[in-house]
Amino acid sequence: MKLSTKHLIAIEPLKKADIDLIFSQADEFKEVLNRPIKKVPSLRDITVANLFFENSTRTRLSFELAEKRLGADVVNFSASTSSVKKGETLIDTVNNILAMKVDMVVMRHASPGACQFLSERTNAVVVNAGDGTHEHPTQGLLDAFSIREKLGKVEGKKVVIVGDITHSRVALSNIYCLQKLGAEVMVCGPTTLIPKHIESLGVKVEHNLQRALEWCDVANMLRIQLERQDAGIPYFPSLREYTDLFGLTQDRLNSLGKEIVIMHPGPINRGVEISSEVADGRNSIILNQVENGVAIRMATIFLLAQGIKRVS
Amino acid sequence: MKTLIQNAKLFSPLSKHHLKIMDVELTNGVITSIGKNLPAGKSKIIAGKDHILSVAFTDLRANFGEPGFEQNETLRSGIAAAKKGGFTRVCLMPSLMPVTDNQGAVKFLTKNNTTSFQILPLGSISKEMQGTQLTEFAELQNAGAVGFTEDSHTVSTELMMRALEYSKQTNTRIFVAPNDYSVHPKAQIHEGKTSVKMGLKGASELSETLRIQRDLALLKYTGGSLHYYSISTAKGLDMIRKAKKEELQVTCSIAAHQLSFTHEDMIDYNSHKKVWPPFRGGTDRKALINGLVDGTIDAIESQHTPMTIENKELEFEYAEFGISGIEIAFQTIFSAIGKDLPIETLLEKFTIGAEFSANIPPIQMEVGEPARLVLLSTKGKTLVEQSSWLSRGKNTPFFNTELNGTVTPLFD
Numbered sequence: 254m255k256l257s258t259k260h261l262i263a264i265e266p267l268k269k270a271d272i273d274l275i276f277s278q279a280d281e282f283k284e285v286l287n288r289p290i291k292k293v294p295s296l297r298d299i300t301v302a303n304l305f306f307e308n309s310t311r312t313r314l315s316f317e318l319a320e321k322r323l324g325a326d327v328v329n330f331s332a333s334t335s336s337v338k339k340g341e342t343l344i345d346t347v348n349n350i351l352a353m354k355v356d357m358v359v360m361r362h363a364s365p366g367a368c369q370f371l372s373e374r375t376n377a378v379v380v381n382a383g384d385g386t387h388e389h390p391t392q393g394l395l396d397a398f399s400i401r402e403k404l405g406k407v408e409g410k411k412v413v414i415v416g417d418i419t420h421s422r423v424a425l426s427n428i429y430c431l432q433k434l435g436a437e438v439m440v441c442g443p444t445t446l447i448p449k450h451i452e453s454l455g456v457k458v459e460h461n462l463q464r465a466l467e468w469c470d471v472a473n474m475l476r477i478q479l480e481r482q483d484a485g486i487p488y489f490p491s492l493r494e495y496t497d498l499f500g501l502t503q504d505r506l507n508s509l510g511k512e513i514v515i516m517h518p519g520p521i522n523r524g525v526e527i528s529s530e531v532a533d534g535r536n537s538i539i540l541n542q543v544e545n546g547v548a549i550r551m552a553t554i555f556l557l558a559q560g561i562k563r564v565s
Numbered sequence: 566m567k568t569l570i571q572n573a574k575l576f577s578p579l580s581k582h583h584l585k586i587m588d589v590e591l592t593n594g595v596i597t598s599i600g601k602n603l604p605a606g607k608s609k610i611i612a613g614k615d616h617i618l619s620v621a622f623t624d625l626r627a628n629f630g631e632p633g634f635e636q637n638e639t640l641r642s643g644i645a646a647a648k649k650g651g652f653t654r655v656c657l658m659p660s661l662m663p664v665t666d667n668q669g670a671v672k673f674l675t676k677n678n679t680t681s682f683q684i685l686p687l688g689s690i691s692k693e694m695q696g697t698q699l700t701e702f703a704e705l706q707n708a709g710a711v712g713f714t715e716d717s718h719t720v721s722t723e724l725m726m727r728a729l730e731y732s733k734q735t736n737t738r739i740f741v742a743p744n745d746y747s748v749h750p751k752a753q754i755h756e757g758k759t760s761v762k763m764g765l766k767g768a769s770e771l772s773e774t775l776r777i778q779r780d781l782a783l784l785k786y787t788g789g790s791l792h793y794y795s796i797s798t799a800k801g802l803d804m805i806r807k808a809k810k811e812e813l814q815v816t817c818s819i820a821a822h823q824l825s826f827t828h829e830d831m832i833d834y835n836s837h838k839k840v841w842p843p844f845r846g847g848t849d850r851k852a853l854i855n856g857l858v859d860g861t862i863d864a865i866e867s868q869h870t871p872m873t874i875e876n877k878e879l880e881f882e883y884a885e886f887g888i889s890g891i892e893i894a895f896q897t898i899f900s901a902i903g904k905d906l907p908i909e910t911l912l913e914k915f916t917i918g919a920e921f922s923a924n925i926p927p928i929q930m931e932v933g934e935p936a937r938l939v940l941l942s943t944k945g946k947t948l949v950e951q952s953s954w955l956s957r958g959k960n961t962p963f964f965n966t967e968l969n970g971t972v973t974p975l976f977d
Contacts, residue, residue: 265762343880364880365764366834385882387764425764449769453758485750 256556260372260379263388264429272433276398278552279545286322286548296325299558302350304360305331305382306342306367311519311543312382312392316359319550323558328355343367347374356561357554360384378557383422392518393426395549397434399542400471403514408435413465415499416475416526417446419488423475423518428456441465442499445488462499466509473516474501474527496525503530514538567592569605570940570975573613576909577620577930578917584909589618591936594681594977599932611975615944617908620928621653621937621976622915625740625818626794626866627891628716630957632673633662638871638889638957640674644682646892646956650867651915651939651972653682655891656740656923659689660716666692666700668708675709680935681976685711685923687740690728696721699728702735711923712792714740717841719747725780729789738924742794743776743801744841753882755828755843763832765881768843770798777801781808781815790814792922795868797823797842799852806861816922817861818914820868821894824850824901826962836877836884837962840868854905857914864919865898865911867891871958889958896947896968903969908943938975945971 256271264272285293301320305313313329320327332342343362350358357378360368365387372379383389401407412431418424418440431438432455439457440447452458459465466472477495489495501515515527515537523529532539568591575582575589582599590598590608629643630636638646647655657674659665665674666689674686688710692698702713713728720728720741728739746752749768754760756767777793781804784791796802796817808815826844838844856862870887877884890897895915903911920927928937947970949963 344878362880364882366881369834370880385764422764425762448761448767449756450758450761450767454761 255559259557259560260368261390261553261557262368262372262379262381264390264393264426264433265388267433269433272394272397272430275394275549275552275556276401278556279398279548282551282555283545283548286544292322292324294324295555296320296323296558298563299356299561300326300328300354301357301359301554302355303327303329303382304346304358305329306360306362307383309361309382312361315543315546316382316550319547319554322547323551323555325554343371344374347371350375350377357558378561380553380557386420386422388426389422390426391546391550391553392423393430394553395542395546396423396427396473396516396518397430398549399516399538399545400436400514402541402545403538404470407431410436410471411439411469412436412471412473413439413441413459413469414473414475415441415462415465415501417477417488418442418451418475419446419448420478421475427473428454439465439468443489443495462501463505463508466505466513469513471514471516472501473518475518476520476522477526492525500524500526500528501531502528503534506531506536512536516542519543567597567606567608568611568975569603569608570611570613570618573616573618573940575599575930576617576912576916578913579927580930582930588613589930589938591975594936596930596932596934596936599930611940613940615942617912617941617943619912619939619941620916620930621939621974622651622895623654623656623919623923623925623928624652624867624869624891624894625656625792625864625919625922626658627655627869628658628660628871630871631661636873636957640677640684642955642957643869643871643891644677644684646869648682648974648976649892649955649972650894651941651974652867652891652894653928653937653976654685654925655683656685656687656711658716659687659694659714664689664693665710666694666705668701668704671705671708671710679977681937685709685925687712687714689713690715690720690739691724694718696724699731702731702737706735706737711925712738712740714742717742717744719744722779722783726783726787729783729787729791733787733789738790738792740792740794741776741780743773743780743796745772745775748772748775752843753839754831755845757828757846759828759831763834770800770845770849773798773801773842774804777804781813784808784813784815785811788814793817794866795820795823795842796853796856796862797845797849799849802852802856802861806856809861816863818864818866818919818922819853819857819862821865821898822868822888822890824853825897834881835962836879836881837888837960839881839884839886840888841886854902857902858906858910862914864922865894865914866919867894869894869956870960871956872960874959877960887960888962889956889960890963892955893947893949893963893968895941895972896970897963899943899970900968903943936976940973940975942971943969947971
């Protein structure tokens with residue numbers, strides 16, 4: 254079985270069969286990760302470059318671990334776009350990649366479409382580790398994978414994504430991935446942080462957290478990312494008011510009279526979008542998401558590497 | 566030297582020969598005879614059968630780079646590209662360095678004007694386009710400025726008010742691109758499903774209609790004269806339609822590329838399609854076609870915005886807005902909507918409609934007039950290739966595509 258795509262730029266163009274394939278491969282790798290020796294030497298002949306043009310700790314670490322556990326050679330490059338002239342770096346980087354015979358590039362970048370831009374200009378396989386406010390496909394995959402693990406299946410489940418949808422790359426990948434697997438998706442957040450035409454993607458829109466929680470089986474709480482908002486008039490008046498309206502607390506959960514699964518892509522602003530009690534509570538699968546992230550990234554890289562011409 | 570164009574359908578709305586099939590004789594760049602079956606003699610013969618011989622085009626909105634931005638376009642390269650596109654007169658934006666805000670700057674741009682090709686500079690409304698002080702309209706006009714504009718810069722209410730009031734006494738026109746960037750900061754494309762899918766900030770029709778609404782209110786108050794550039798929305802067009810019915814002195818134009826794409830075509834993040842105003846939806850596109858047919862839209866402008874490839878071949882958000890397109894302006898819009906309206910209607914927008922909007926005397930196809938003519942084929946094809954591209958700006962989404970129609974300039 255092979256993926257229908259050479260690169261992983263976004264969830265949107267993937268087929269359900271691709272997602273199923275990644276999940277079943279991730280199941281196998283998850284088993285490997287629980288062995289005393291957590292490595293499989295599948296990609297010893299592959300070189301992967303992790304290019305992070307935006308700050309990231311956990312995603313970069315997760316990718317690097319995934320690559321190393323598959324036995325790949327790994328090189329890392331980090332730079333902030335603000336410290337270099339915009340655009341130049343990426344084009345130069347492309348040329349450098351080509352020169353260094355790198356097989357696969359994992360890239361995070363502040364600009365939507367940057368991974369597509371890169372994939373059109375290099376022979377290397379490109380994996381999107383988050384491109385601005387567009388997509389973060391491996392996060393979408395690992396979130397759906399974690400729901401499947403916790404609830405047995407994704408199909409028919411109701412998932413609400415809460416927070417700043419406008420500036421999120423996780424939201425779109427989640428929406429596409431969950432919908433392809435048959436879940437119902439709602440987005441919930443301040444009216445200023447929900448894109449106007451998002452209903453056209455077939456999601457429900459709610460601005461009242463209580464109603465959203467009553468509706469859902471799973472709540473995915475997004476980090477409020479003040480740094481990704483534009484300069485100018487802020488989209489909401491204060492974190493205090495945000496927390497009051499959209500923060501997930503134990504009291505709110507208790508009022509539901511049912512159990513729901515709590516997720517967060519991290520890093521958490523404790524006490525802002527989610528209280529510590531909820532984040533660390535028994536319904537939280539936040540750390541499972543992190544664990545599954547490595548398995549999903551191993552599966553993605555492993556499957557994409559099948560498309561690379563290799564010496565057998 | 567004589568040239569004889571035989572059996573062409575003439576397009577010259579003010580001529581008695583308009584839409585008739587005739588021969589036209591040119592001698593040393595002057596029209597010397599128009600008639601049926603003119604003697605060939607030793608003339609160079611151009612077969613005009615199945616072609617339209619039209620008065621040459623006037624462009625209302627183009628950017629060349631000289632002075633200040635010669636890396637984008639020089640006067641020489643811009644003029645060559647314009648001529649290739651069939652334009653014999655080009656209204657140049659004042660966004661230069663220095664800004665076209667004084668008579669010296671106007672004269673610099675017009676210094677190479679000939680009978681067959683003229684740069685028609687637009688002066689900036691405000692000094693250095695800073696928005697704080699009016700330029701000397703009368704002096705600039707005397708030097709050759711045909712109107713005043715702040716190009717794509719936002720014009721404050723106070724400045725617009727002052728400009729419309731003051732322009733009345735100089736009997737000049739204010740040209741404005743109705744842009745309110747503040748309503749959708751950092752917008753990259755039209756706001757809709759595609760902008761959501763691409764993770765980009767979108768601009769709704771408000772970015773245009775807010776300004777049109779305001780300016781029309783000011784225009785009504787001042788009684789000045791206004792041209793709107795680059796209309797892109799159905800609602801904006803409707804406002805202008807109503808204003809025209811109220812007999813306000815208002816005209817408008819659209820960019821030649823505006824109907825080639827819709828916002829849904831942006832999904833591939835191809836920055837060569839990144840323009841402002843953005844490509845809108847299908848409903849807006851249809852409304853603009855209707856606007857061309859019913860005459861609400863007076864003219865088609867090239868919105869020629871040449872730039873170096875380093876400013877375009879970038880991540881989408883970092884790429885600048887604009888298409889270099891003066892040399893294929895006619896073919897671009899003809900390919901997009903040639904089937905939707907009569908060719909004569911389209912040609913009016915490049916000729917008499919543009920001349921009326923710029924408030925300049927129309928080009929005549931009469932004996933004794935300079936031969937500012939273009940030969941058009943609606944059946945021919947133009948292959949857009951970088952190797953034959955004359956503009957310095959290689960920023961076009963049309964390379965390696967075949968456009969409908971051909972344009973052959975018959976002027977020097």
